[in-house]
Amino acid sequence: MAESFQFDLVSPERLLVSEQVESVIIPGAxxxxxxxxxxxxxMTTIQPGVVTVKSAGGGEERYVVFGGFADILPSGCTLLAESAVAVKDIDRADITRRIQEAKEDAADAEDDETRTKAEQFLHQLTTLEGAILPA
Known part of the structure; x- marks a missing residue:
């Protein structure tokens, strides 16, 4: 049995996870x-993606994060997400809305750097949509 450590997943809205876990897979920069x-x-920045948490009890939970930072220490890991939600709580309408907003941001960009960042975020969202939602 793997050794456990403290993991906290925090979004601006709430604390989603605070428990002893065996491992956490995060979408780092x-x-x-x-x-x-x-x-x-x-310490790393977080890209939009799925965080997979394997609890010390053997269960596994997945959370979608939209950016943020992870602070990893030998004693634990804290992930401060810009936005986070459990995969089981996601609906297609929310992802579709975020994709539409990203398309509008790319179209409205006033310079190449802003447009490139918006297009990268849009690509991440569409990849994420394919990974977590059934067709």
Whole structure:
């Protein structure tokens, strides 16, 4: 049995998770990373994606996050998300709305840098939509 550590997932609206876990898979800035007990200290930005939490009791929960930061220490991990919701609570209408907003942001961008960032976010959202929602 793997050693457990403290994991907290916090959004501006509420604390979604605060428990002992065996592992957490997070969508870091450089790609997906798995955090386990005694992980080397790291701070990373979070891309829109799915956070998979394997609890110390063996259960698994998934959460969709839309950006933020993760502070990883040997004793635990805190993920401060710009927005987060349990996958089981997501509906297609919310994802569709976010995709439409991202399309509008890309179309309304006043410079190439802003347009590129909006298009990258749109790509992440559409990838996320395909990964978590049934067709």
């Amino acid at each position: 450089e790609g997906e990373m798995t955090v386990m007990a005694k992980h080397a200290p790291v």
